[in-house]
Amino acid sequence: MCGIVGYIGSKPPVPIIIEGLRRLEYRGYDSAGIAVAGGPVQENGSSLVLRRAPGKLKNLEAVIAERPIEGTFGIGHTRWATHGRPTEENAHPHRDGTGTLVVVHNGIVENYLSLKSALITKGHKFVSETDTEIIAHLIQDELELASLMPHAHEATEEANESIAVLGDSTKPSLSLEEAVRRAVKRVTGAFAIGVLSAHEPDKLVAARMGPPAVIGIGEGEFFLASDVPGILHHTRNIHFLQDGEVAVLTKSGVTISDFEGGALPLKVVRIAWDPIQAEKAGYKHFMLKEINEQPRAIRDTTLGRVSLETGKVFLAEMQVSEKEFREASQITIAACGTSWHAGLAGKFMIERLARLPVDVDYASEYRYRDPIADPHALGLLITQSGETADTIAAQRELIAKGSKTLAICNVVGAAVTREAQGTITTNAGPEIGVASTKAFTAQLTALFLFALYLAQVRGTITAEQSMELVDELSKVPGKVEEILRAVDDQCHSLAKIFSTSSDFLFLGRGIHYPIALEGALKLKEISYIHAEGYPAGEMKHGPNALIDETLPVVCIATKDPHDPSSVLKYEKTLSNIQEVTARSGRVIAIAIEGDEEIKQLVEHTIQIPQAPELLLPILEVVPLQLLAYHIAVRRGCDVDQPRNLAKSVTVE
Numbered sequence: 001m002c003g004i005v006g007y008i009g010s011k012p013p014v015p016i017i018i019e020g021l022r023r024l025e026y027r028g029y030d031s032a033g034i035a036v037a038g039g040p041v042q043e044n045g046s047s048l049v050l051r052r053a054p055g056k057l058k059n060l061e062a063v064i065a066e067r068p069i070e071g072t073f074g075i076g077h078t079r080w081a082t083h084g085r086p087t088e089e090n091a092h093p094h095r096d097g098t099g100t101l102v103v104v105h106n107g108i109v110e111n112y113l114s115l116k117s118a119l120i121t122k123g124h125k126f127v128s129e130t131d132t133e134i135i136a137h138l139i140q141d142e143l144e145l146a147s148l149m150p151h152a153h154e155a156t157e158e159a160n161e162s163i164a165v166l167g168d169s170t171k172p173s174l175s176l177e178e179a180v181r182r183a184v185k186r187v188t189g190a191f192a193i194g195v196l197s198a199h200e201p202d203k204l205v206a207a208r209m210g211p212p213a214v215i216g217i218g219e220g221e222f223f224l225a226s227d228v229p230g231i232l233h234h235t236r237n238i239h240f241l242q243d244g245e246v247a248v249l250t251k252s253g254v255t256i257s258d259f260e261g262g263a264l265p266l267k268v269v270r271i272a273w274d275p276i277q278a279e280k281a282g283y284k285h286f287m288l289k290e291i292n293e294q295p296r297a298i299r300d301t302t303l304g305r306v307s308l309e310t311g312k313v314f315l316a317e318m319q320v321s322e323k324e325f326r327e328a329s330q331i332t333i334a335a336c337g338t339s340w341h342a343g344l345a346g347k348f349m350i351e352r353l354a355r356l357p358v359d360v361d362y363a364s365e366y367r368y369r370d371p372i373a374d375p376h377a378l379g380l381l382i383t384q385s386g387e388t389a390d391t392i393a394a395q396r397e398l399i400a401k402g403s404k405t406l407a408i409c410n411v412v413g414a415a416v417t418r419e420a421q422g423t424i425t426t427n428a429g430p431e432i433g434v435a436s437t438k439a440f441t442a443q444l445t446a447l448f449l450f451a452l453y454l455a456q457v458r459g460t461i462t463a464e465q466s467m468e469l470v471d472e473l474s475k476v477p478g479k480v481e482e483i484l485r486a487v488d489d490q491c492h493s494l495a496k497i498f499s500t501s502s503d504f505l506f507l508g509r510g511i512h513y514p515i516a517l518e519g520a521l522k523l524k525e526i527s528y529i530h531a532e533g534y535p536a537g538e539m540k541h542g543p544n545a546l547i548d549e550t551l552p553v554v555c556i557a558t559k560d561p562h563d564p565s566s567v568l569k570y571e572k573t574l575s576n577i578q579e580v581t582a583r584s585g586r587v588i589a590i591a592i593e594g595d596e597e598i599k600q601l602v603e604h605t606i607q608i609p610q611a612p613e614l615l616l617p618i619l620e621v622v623p624l625q626l627l628a629y630h631i632a633v634r635r636g637c638d639v640d641q642p643r644n645l646a647k648s649v650t651v652e
Contacts (some may be wrong), residue, residue: 002106009221013074020230022266029078030086036071048198050093077104082411094133096140101197105132110189111305138183146174204249213241230511287433295477297438300427303429318422330357334394335382338436346447348511354454363394372400373401384439386414495630504531508556519624527632536576549584560613
């Protein structure tokens with residue numbers, strides 16, 4: 001989600017870092033910053049200099065031009081906000097309390113509130129709204145503990161409070177890398193971090209658990225980046241930092257170790273990508289890259305919002321009280337396109353778990369039908385960009401009729417979020433491909449969290465049920481990874497068979513119907529094949545007339561064997577499949593692993609792992625995305641930029 005570039009070598013670091021960050025702009029960002037050290041000592045007694053600015057890199061460059069900085073090593077960052085608004089104070093890098101070390105971070109600190117509270121009791125003061133600043137202070141805390149006594153973690157609170165601000169002349173007794181190791185072991189969540197300290201000239205420390213980080217090996221110079229494109233113009237020799245690894249970069253080389261300090265080998269890979277390929281991480285298209293980023297998007301959307309121990313859901317972003325949620329008369333969801341499909345699936349989740357009526361409207365239609373709303377109704381706007389004109393207009397109509405509005409959005413500070421009384425940020429990261437993939441599954445994840453939160457607040461679910469569902473949600477990213485490994489080749493083979501078809505029909509029942517709609521939309525968006533999504537139970541009311549031996553019918557026929565309602569829908573869907581095959585239609589079924597019954601009925605079966613019915617949509621859509629992708633590629637279509645479409649529709 002964020003861009004990181006660090007440099008250590010014989011050249012001035014600032015131009016190298018700025019250029020590297022510019023090459024990572026495709027990832028999206030809302031603020032930027034840079035820190036260098038090893039230059040002239042500043043007024044605070046430290047050689048560490050920091051410059052930050054909200055907005056684009058040109059704003060940061062203007063700040064540097066006005067107040068130039070010098071140093072021998074440095075680190076820079078472009079931020080996509082997850083905690084805190086896109087302001088100068090919230091931009092990275094973040095200092096510790098002494099002003100002598102800084103941290104840049106990509107990821108989410110899940111336990112940042114408890115860590116922050118503990119640090120505040122020790123006298124730490126925070127100046128930003130971010131979770132990243134916590135990491136800087138954790139490293140400071142470890143350095144201070146070690147400077148007080150040999151057994152660092154036996155230091156008393158009173159002793160911690162007596163720590164004086166450290167200048168460059170007071171070098172800690174603990175090495176920076178060891179302090180980083182100890183600090184990150186206190187963090188729950190996901191992180192790729194870069195750290196530099198004025199106390200240890202010409203040294204950068206990096207650590208990873210989750211988000212990507214790479215180390216570049218040059219001739220007498222070394223690089224840190226969140227992604228290969230940021231440093232590819234300087235070196236093609238790359239070490240991909242793995243989870244649980246710490247890297248130390250100095251002018252003489254790079255060392256790799258684990259979080260316990262054990263030495264690990266430096267594994268250098270020669271990258272053959274050109275710069276455009278590098279932006280796509282080696283994938284042929286952004287869309288394929290983003291399909292494969294879905295496990296991370298789902299994890300990041302969940303992180304910090306659930307407790308696996310208690311099953312509790314935490315939505316700290318909500319400014320609507322629990323009392324208002326309990327007294328809500330209904331929820332009106334308004335969205336467009338793929339987000340509307342997510343909202344329709346969300347209706348099933350909310351009504352099933354929270355027992356609260358939900359209407360789902362196309363945002364483009366909502367304000368033109370003189371809708372009825374009341375002060376106890378809540379509006380929920382779903383949008384990837386947060387700038388969709390029709391969705392903003394629907395939100396204002398809801399507000400005008402007295403409803404409070406909430407948002408599910410992928411961009412912190414976007415227009416929809418500014419007028420909402422609470423936002424669930426999906427944390428999918430920038431989505432470059434016009435056809436939405438990872439933003440959709442992140443929206444489904446956010447909707448499931450919202451439904452579960454409502455159920456807990458309204459008392460419509462037991463603690464045991466909550467724990468079971470949260471546990472199942474935690475397994476979803478791994479199941480998506482399994483699907484990506486298992487079905488890509490199969491979807492590629494199916495594309496060879498069906499890429500010349502002129503029409504497709506997608507069928508589903510209940511919560512699976514919105515996924516049929518989404519599958520049809522993906523196919524028509526990028527392959528230009530006419531496709532329709534339909535409720536399977538409506539086949540007799542028209543669509544049966546279309547079926548012949550030339551029509552591929554994609555049928556979502558999954559089930560949760562522990563849910564009688566799901567089993568009943570599955571049995572009804574099998575009857576619909578038989579209606580299709582009786583008319584020579586060619587069926588591609590999305591089914592659960594081990595379902596032998598359906599294999600006897602259809603021509604092709606794509607199998608996915610088992611999950612509770614309300615979580616199955618997240619799994620079901622992945623093979624539909626891959627099928628659409630491979631068909632479009634085979635037809636020679638522009639997958640990332642389909643004709644006549646835009647990523648963010650900012651006009652009506």
